[in-house]
Amino acid sequence: MRISISGTYSTGKTSTTMCLSHYTGIPRTLAKAIREIMPDAVPGKRLSEVTPAEFLQLMMRRHCGRAVAEATLGDPYLSDGSSLQEWAYGLARTRFGMNPTDPDRPNQVDWPDMGFFHEVVDQYEHAFKQHVKASYDIMIHLENERPISDDGHRPMNEDFRSYCDEILWNAASDLDIPLYRVSGTLESRVQTIVSLLDLPTVIDLDEAIARMQQEYAAIDQRLETERQQAAQRVAG
Numbered sequence: 001m002r003i004s005i006s007g008t009y010s011t012g013k014t015s016t017t018m019c020l021s022h023y024t025g026i027p028r029t030l031a032k033a034i035r036e037i038m039p040d041a042v043p044g045k046r047l048s049e050v051t052p053a054e055f056l057q058l059m060m061r062r063h064c065g066r067a068v069a070e071a072t073l074g075d076p077y078l079s080d081g082s083s084l085q086e087w088a089y090g091l092a093r094t095r096f097g098m099n100p101t102d103p104d105r106p107n108q109v110d111w112p113d114m115g116f117f118h119e120v121v122d123q124y125e126h127a128f129k130q131h132v133k134a135s136y137d138i139m140i141h142l143e144n145e146r147p148i149s150d151d152g153h154r155p156m157n158e159d160f161r162s163y164c165d166e167i168l169w170n171a172a173s174d175l176d177i178p179l180y181r182v183s184g185t186l187e188s189r190v191q192t193i194v195s196l197l198d199l200p201t202v203i204d205l206d207e208a209i210a211r212m213q214q215e216y217a218a219i220d221q222r223l224e225t226e227r228q229q230a231a232q233r234v235a236g
Contacts, residue, residue, distance in 0.1 A: 007142035008165035023208035052117035143183035
């Protein structure tokens with residue numbers, strides 16, 4: 001069974017996927033996050049500073065990373081999100097600007113290349129939806145019920161986040177993949193998913209949560225610019 005844990009950003013997809021993987025023994029895909037991709041893709045820039053063309057590159061790199069990780073595992077696997085995320089975050093920027101945290105910046109929604117950016121994002125939608133439909137047997141959509149994590153990377157714009165949540169749900173609903181909306185605490189979410197899908201469990205839930213917390217604490221949360229500076233110091 002190939003399962004995607006979907007939803008807008010800062011809803012707990014990563015922690016839920018990690019915990020569910022430990023609890024059930026189903027492996028999770030390991031693809032680079034955007035903040036890990038950026039030092040190679042757009043050196044020296046924050047996500048809030050990228051141009052439309054650069055964001056298209058990030059979308060494609062992230063999608064390719066997901067596809068490779070999924071193909072490597074085969075079946076079964078748990079995916080932290082899906083390529084619908086990349087499309088949704090691109091589409092939302094055609095409405096809220098390239099830097100949704102500061103949508104009033106004069107060069108955000110009226111750049112000359114925003115029209116072409118929108119056209120390419122629409123083409124990515126076609127390709128990414130085909131990939132998602134072929135890659136998952138089940139999609140779990142996490143409710144947008146948590147405050148945004150202000151980590152200096154995620155856009156601090158609740159309207160933007162809610163819009164992404166809406167289009168992610170609608171897009172997944174159109175794919176004829178079994179889709180479930182799940183809410184509540186981490187424990188409640190994991191238990192609900194296991195019950196809905198009749199998944200086996202291999203350890204106690206408390207132990208799965210403890211392992212998730214340890215694994216999550218080890219994630220490199222540095223901003224993309226901090227990663228670039230660290231790499232330069234090592235190279236120097």
